[in-house]
Amino acid sequence: MTEPSQDATMSASPEDLARHAEKMAKKKAARDKIMATKTGEKGLIIVHTGKGKGKSSAAFGMIFRHIAHGRKCAVVQFIKGAMSTGERDLILRHFSDLCEFHTMGEGFTWETQDKARDMAMAKAAWEKAKELIRDPANTMVLLDEINIAIRYDYIELADVLTFLAEEKPAMTHVVLTGRNAKDELIELADLVTEMELIKHPFRSGIKAQIGVEF
Known part of the structure; x- marks a missing residue:
């Protein structure tokens, strides 16, 4: 429900304002009761998938939150790597003490055209990812585009799930x-968000642009 405008509030009668205050008080009490039951904490397995944009961007938002709180974190990029990105440049330039950044891929599979090399790089990225996750100093590890590596069987889904x-x-x-997160990974995860594609400028002939895509 949208909040009433200032004009509407000023024209409301004292009775309307009292009813609104009472309604909001009841809503707050109900919300506080629910929140009082949410006391647990755990390290979450979070999956961002879907055909829409924003999967990595949303993940980097959480990485920057960790950095802002002074918490150590790490990033492993499984596919991207052929070009620099704003996130990587910013982290390496200013926050390398808080966030390790490992770009292990060499670009998308249609660019490298070398499956054996792609598989070797993906396996190396997974080994680095496991090392970083095991490190108790890191409170968050982002595995960027790992779902693509799993989809192409560059790394084994069973190994990822078991670890x-x-x-x-x-x-x-x-x-x-x-994209295309496996059903088994979605089942294991605590938080899953699917980005839905509604419109994309690429379909209108607009190329990837600095500050939006990279």
Whole structure:
């Protein structure tokens, strides 16, 4: 429900204002009661998937929140790497003491055209990811575009699922991005967001632009 405008509030009768205040007080009491039951904490497995834009951008938003709170975190990029990005440049320039950044891919698969090399890079990225997740100093690790590496069988889904279920420290958050997240990963995750594509400028002939895509 939208909040009433200032003009509407000024023209409301004292009775209307009293009813509104009472309604909001009841809503707050109900909300506070719900929030009082939410006392648990755990390291979350978070999946950003779907055909729409914003999967990595939203994940980097959480990385920057960690940095803002002075918490150590890390990023492993599984696919991207052929070009610089604003997020990587900013982190490496100003926040490398709080956030390790490892670009392990060499671009999208249609650009490298070397499946054996792509697989080797993806496996190396997964080994680095496991090392960073095991490190108790890191409270969040972002595995950017890992879903693509899993989709193309560059790394084994079963290995990822087993590691996250059995070896991830209890209070470490792990974020996995990329289209076509496997159903088994979605089932394991605590938080899953699917980005839906409604419109995209690429379809109108607009190229990827600085500050939006990278």
